[in-house]
Amino acid sequence: MIRTAVPADxxxxxxxxxxxxxxxxxxxxxxATEEQLHEALFGERPAAFAHIAExxxxxxxxxxxxxxxxxxxxxxxxxIYLEDLYVRxxxxxxxxxxxxxxxxxxxxxxxxxxxxxxxxxxxxxxSIDFYRAMGALPQDEWTVYRLTDEALARLGASGGARRExxxxxx
Numbered sequence: 001m002i003r004t005a006v007p008a009d010x011x012x013x014x015x016x017x018x019x020x021x022x023x024x025x026x027x028x029x030x031x032a033t034e035e036q037l038h039e040a041l042f043g044e045r046p047a048a049f050a051h052i053a054e055x056x057x058x059x060x061x062x063x064x065x066x067x068x069x070x071x072x073x074x075x076x077x078x079x080i081y082l083e084d085l086y087v088r089x090x091x092x093x094x095x096x097x098x099x100x101x102x103x104x105x106x107x108x109x110x111x112x113x114x115x116x117x118x119x120x121x122x123x124x125x126x127s128i129d130f131y132r133a134m135g136a137l138p139q140d141e142w143t144v145y146r147l148t149d150e151a152l153a154r155l156g157a158s159g160g161a162r163r164e165x166x167x168x169x170x
Contacts, residue, residue, distance in 0.1 A: 001056055002054075002100055002102075003052055004049075004051055005041060005052050007038060009061065012061045012064075013037060013050055013066070014032070016063070016086050016088070019088065020084055041066075048068045049066070049068065050064055051103055053097075053100050062088050063086055063088060063096045063100060064085075065104060066082075066083045067080050067081060067082045067083060067104060068081055068083065069081070077113060077114050078111070078113050080108055080117070081118065082101075082104060082116065083118075085100060085101065085118065098130075098134065101116075
């Protein structure tokens with residue numbers, strides 16, 4: 001069963017995020033707190049959304065999808081960017097991951113969104129095979145770039161100083 005996450009799910013979502021980070025060999029990078037997740041998902045202005053996959057027999061959470069809206073300037077409509085899709089290893093193969101993706105696809109179709117996108121690590125062959133089996137295509141001609149930590153702070157500081165001098169109010 002797939003359901004929309006509720007505030008009481010934040011601890012289990014947080015735990016599964018940490019499990020995913022460990023699987024991706026980046027546990028030290030998973031610094032989000034339960035409080036931050038609660039604010040992002042259920043605060044005054046939610047910036048992200050989540051769905052929970054539950055075991056049909058026990059109702060136990062076994063996976064989650066955390067996503068947010070993006071926008072295509074070429075298509076002129078929103079889409080969904082899937083930040084994390086995770087099913088606990090002992091529950092894989094039971095259709096939970098496919099059901100989570102199907103729910104996000106259903107939301108896209110229902111709302112007129114034209115894209116459901118996500119990233120996958122190049123070495124994660126089981127996930128790549130899973131996604132391809134559903135008809136997902138890699139966007140090989142695109143390379144993801146990311147600014148974080150000192151590089152982000154440095155660029156942000158230089159942009160802010162320039163904007164102030166230019167008198168921009170944006």
